[in-house]
Amino acid sequence: MDWKNLPTGGNIEDRRGGGGLPGGGLAVGGGIGGLILTLIAMFFGVDLGGLTGGNTAPTSTQSQTQGFPAPQTQVPQQQRDEAYDFVDRIVASTDQTWSRIFQQSGREYTRPTLVLFNQYVQSGCGQASAATGPFYCPLDSKMYLDTSFFATMDRRLGGGGDFAYSYVIAHEVGHHVQNELGIADQVERRQRAARSEAEANSYGVRLELQADCFAGVWGNSVKGAQLANLSREDIQAAINTAAAIGDDNLQRQSQGYVVPDSFTHGSSQQRVNWFLRGFESGNPNQCDTFSQEYNQL
Template sequence: MDWKNLPSSGGGVEDGRGGGLPGGGIAVGGIGGLIIALIAMFFGINPGSVLGGGNTPTTQTQAPTQSGAPDQTYDFVDRILGSTNQVWSGIFQQAGRTYTPPKLHLYSGYVNTACGQASSAVGPFYCPLDQKVYLDTSFFNEMNQRLGGGGDFAYSYVIAHEVGHHVQNELGISDQVERAQRQARSEAEANSYSVRLELQADCFAGVWGNHVSSLANLTQQDVTEAVNTAAAIGDDTLQRAGQGYVVPDSFTHGTSAQRVHWFMTGFKSGNPNNCDTFGQNYGQL
């Protein structure tokens, strides 16, 4: 993947690395705390270690390429974000809408957000309350070690997925899902809406990949990297590895097969209108 061919975000990346907060920090409650807690539960983390308390973990930020240049990671993230801005601005414009790009905040250790305090253990996430994607790039190391392997396009898929949640926020999809979950008759039904939301974000990540394919000179190996990551973070795969069995009613992100399917649906078509994982015309542009 020739990511250096992609455009810069023009200041869209906030670099807070090295400024990790000690445990404690702010009090967390309401929807913000819930969002962070759900993220933590997905990654198999004790939410108590995320929502304040404990010691700041030691993290190492490494560039996703082999050069070892200290600013390589920033440049990489900046260009991936810049390309998502370009792609989604164009798609929204064609539909007669205006896209407001999100910010992407790099941090190490702990970070305060409008959704509460989070640790690097939760992985990348999007906070709709401040419209920012949060990323501790030590997560790239985690991907290399156990989440389907690494690779530039795999890292890019993760970022594009979180930007996909911002797109959902822009389109009002997130609000529709929240209302549907409040009216759900069971936890399993509420979780099913979460699954559809996550699968759509996977599909939106694929749409972005399609639009930058030529500029970034994507290869089949690049696509395989992203697919391997999507498969590694399916609910069934994570539950089987973590507890030895799966509980489908507790799924919040979708199975490995579903995540791969929807990413490839977006990647092959490049059309967000093919990403209606709800079957109710959610997200039509």
């Protein structure tokens, strides 16, 4: 995939470095923040060592006043490493695609932000660790990605590669589009009103398959130049890889944190089919996973 020809200029917040822990605002070692850190350490077996240390008092004035690292819109050249450059171009490219599509129906697309982090991150939906996997938080309209996820895709499943990575991002952008269109809200309401867990889950599946279809719509807009030789097998490999890791992450999920993205929802076949629907048509109206009979998805 020839991603270096894609545009730059996505909203990227680079919170990598320094372990990704918020400097202030979180009372490390005490209160809720301390509890959360301890739980993360418990569940993920991470040694937080000097960070907790039972010290509830501010260790330095800096850590109390600094807050989260400011979003860096202008990143010095040396920080534009390959991972940054890649996500920047993929996000910018999805911005172009969805801005155009929204415009065509008289709407305005609010571009999402992608937060790059290491190890831990504070999102609008709660604390997350790298083990959570990529996710989208509708409350702050941000996507969260630890780039080690890409390395995991490569190492563990051999299913990495540029297209697989870009699929992961485009899928999260798909959730943002759902949020922009009010679909996510409607689904949440229906889920709350559901009479059974199975019914509630079925909405989750529809939401995931639609995000795949939306990822396909993005793929369509770059396919001429960038994805010309993409095969069904490539798509299958990318989706299977994301799903396999997602599965693993779900099993390690702890309670009370961000909900990891459920890449596992829907069968692999269904996911490929819905991606292809978006990919071949380039038309988000083809992505209505909600009005189909559930057993025909």
